[in-house]
Amino acid sequence: MYRTLAAAAALSLLGACGTSEAPAPAPTDTATVAPTPTPTPTFDAKLPNETVADPQALLDYWKQAVEAGEREAARRAWRKEVRAGGMAPRWEVLANPVVTFGEGRQEGAAGSLYYEVPVTVMGSNADGAGQSLTGKMVLRRVNGVDGATPEQLSWRIERIEWEG
Numbered sequence: 001m002y003r004t005l006a007a008a009a010a011l012s013l014l015g016a017c018g019t020s021e022a023p024a025p026a027p028t029d030t031a032t033v034a035p036t037p038t039p040t041p042t043f044d045a046k047l048p049n050e051t052v053a054d055p056q057a058l059l060d061y062w063k064q065a066v067e068a069g070e071r072e073a074a075r076r077a078w079r080k081e082v083r084a085g086g087m088a089p090r091w092e093v094l095a096n097p098v099v100t101f102g103e104g105r106q107e108g109a110a111g112s113l114y115y116e117v118p119v120t121v122m123g124s125n126a127d128g129a130g131q132s133l134t135g136k137m138v139l140r141r142v143n144g145v146d147g148a149t150p151e152q153l154s155w156r157i158e159r160i161e162w163e164g
Contacts (some may be wrong), residue, residue, distance in 0.1 A: 034053035047076050050153035055104065055115040055139050056153040063099040064093055079140070079156045090133055090162060094123025099135075108143060115139040119160065133139065 045064050048057040058077055065074035071092055091097050104117030119137040124130055137160045143153040 010117055042075050045073075047073075048155065050141075050150045052155070055106070055117075055141075055155045057135075058139060058157070059101055059104075059117065062103070062157065066097050069097075077157050079158060080151060091121040091123070092130060093125065094121065094133075095125075095128075097121050097123040111145045113141050113143045114158070115155065133162055135160050 014112055045061050047061055058128075062077040065071075065077065071089065098121070100120045100122075102118030102120075104115050106113060106115045108114070115138070117137050117139070119135055121133045122130065126162070132136075138158045139155050140158040141155045142148040144153075
């Protein structure tokens, strides 16, 4: 601020003296500022609840969690009974996993809706070699049964049947 006032005063004096030359600009600090590193993106999607009737919302959530390496977030997409298990998911050993889904189909049975969809998780193993897991994912939700809990009314992963 003081430099600006001093420069304005110098210009004013030059104008009063009849000179048209402007003073040389004040030296500036030429030190280079290192760029701020871009933070690593974090997984912050909300788990779809019972008001979301489309199973694709849960598939999108699970895909984002797996690709972000967020094991606990991915585990929340499973039914409560399955989440309690301690087995590590097969995809967890893959570096840079990429999830793709095929065309799914929905069926109803005895008060529940099921959604089956082909799933592939590709990545690389510890040696850096490409690896692919392929199977069928089954989602389930209760179909408007009286007294059903929000958890039961929400789409959740029932199981994945991996090939091989």
